[in-house]
Amino acid sequence: MNHQRALRTVCLALSALLFAACAADVETDAAKSSTESSVAESRGSLVRGAVDTTGLVSVAELAKKVGLDTALGDRAALENYRALEGLIASGAHERLALGIYSLQSVASDPLSAAAARAKTLSLRGEPVKRGRYAVVSDPSGLELRLNADSGSEFMQDLSLFHASPGESLVPDDLRFVTAARKYAQSVLAAQVVGMPNYLYKVRHYVNGEAPEAQSGAKITTYQVAVALGTTIDDLPVIGAGGKVAVHFGPTGKVIGYEAGLRPLSKLVDVIPGKELIPPSVARSAIEKQLSGRGVDLTRYRLTRAEFGYARLGRDSAQNVVAPHYGYVWEPREGDGSKKLVELVPAFTSANALALVERDAALDNKRKAARMGASGALTER
């Protein structure tokens, strides 16, 4: 699926519904070479003060309200979707001004970056290139893998990651949470160490064992992971990226972590509130697009509608972050259809859309290259 094409289609659909000139504007601006750098230059006077999120839900305040040691999950993004609905209904959204940001570049020399990180982490071993990763293998069994496209960082204890024996009892989640925060502080690179700022989720990896005919199984926990989330302008980051997950053995020993963190580089554009797409319009547009792809939405129910800054996962070559809506449709009870997950830009601003489209095109190019050695379909 071509994400750039999907973005364009959403934009066109939204244009028809809301802003008739959307597509034309994008093309016009693209023709004017509205690249990230030129936008940044032409709007070089923009500073963080240009951003106004009044009326949206502050992640920091919400986390404080529910308790800093309570996993917030997707609540902030869900509440911001509803908050935006309310602001638009009252007309108060017009004073909103949301930033579009570039991310700091990924190291151009992954091997050198891996060597530097290994030194910081006191790992021995020479970095080697392995696929899209720069890898440092320490004689102790620790292995550091840096993704050359996204800059994501994964370290595991090769003998323990997903290999610990199961335990019937594990420490309380709070102990893992506390340890995860402390570990993240100690291990993350200086430029990202302050980014994770709320407890996103706690996950227990579980074992079951039983003979063939048995119903029921012996259940134990063999690994616990804690994910810490990040924010941009105190709004939640949605999507696979922008998180650090610390993995523990069942007794609390750290056995690995993965960090998909990149600091913001600069504010490259500001979306005025009046150019935000109303949530209901965005939802209608993506549902129309899904129907056009042959999706039978009567088999589904919408279970999550979120608003936040979208960050892609460990493989992505993302360089621009922007406000997005995230939607999840689950199959209705008894239906085995795959659930549907879509991320769509939350604005019509031509410059910003051009930036996001260009970024998506680069990532699609990367994905296409990753499929380069795939074979032809078989006919019968």
Added chain:
Amino acid sequence: MFNRIRRNSASIPRTPLGVGGVALLGLLAFGAPRVARAGGYTLNYMTSYSGCDSGCKGNSSLSYTDDQINQLDSALNDYGHTLLHKFSNQNTWSSDLVEDNLGGQDQLYSDNGFLFAFSGHGGAGTDSGGQTFLAPFCKKGTSSSCTMLSPNARLGEQTGPFALNPGKIKYLIWATCFSVDTAPNNQWDQTMRYGTEMIFGYRGTSADSSTTDEVLGDFADAAFGDNDQLRAAWFWAIEDWWVDDTGAMVASGATESEAISRRANLRASSPRRAAGAIHTWFAWSWHEG
């Protein structure tokens, strides 16, 4: 427990050679287990159920299953393996996964390689043996239904009553909902009894999304590129905290301890189980939260 092999009437083998003869044939053909090496694989995906047999048509279209499978294909190719068949949509047949002794043609289109992967819809049902897995393909092919039922799959069998055409499968990847669900020891006991080292899938639903279309490629990189432990490779590949898919996998063994050990320790470089080894214990993992 062995009587569960006769899960339903369709499970009774129709081999003219009989159990003993087939077992001997399998032993002669395969001998001792060997270290894994480059092998063949077959891939299937569904983006559209248009034009499918009744019972399978009408399923909702999917947008990213092709990307998932093509990334897996490309990675496996990079690691020296050979694509045997890649079927999509109207060229997918459920009989490709059904044991040849039970009316299918797995010996030609799935069990002739070390890995089979499918990306599409899937569900869990029940029969007399407990929980089952079912996947709507497009055509029934040589079997009776376009929906593949896990109790009809016998894969990787080197010996035993289904080894008239010995199988080669080591790994199944079901990028579908409910493929390694709440009772994988019921879902996959028939399939893994005589062969198949590990099955990778999902507990509950799985996503069709641009944000998870690289899961299978990541798994291939970790499992076949880095030779990570297979369970670790699967859970690492699937880990997308936001989409919140629940990955799951199941291994088997002749004893409880063997199943537990294989779950934690199998790698792509691990040899197949010994010919003649019958696995009746199952060890699986998933996550909560």
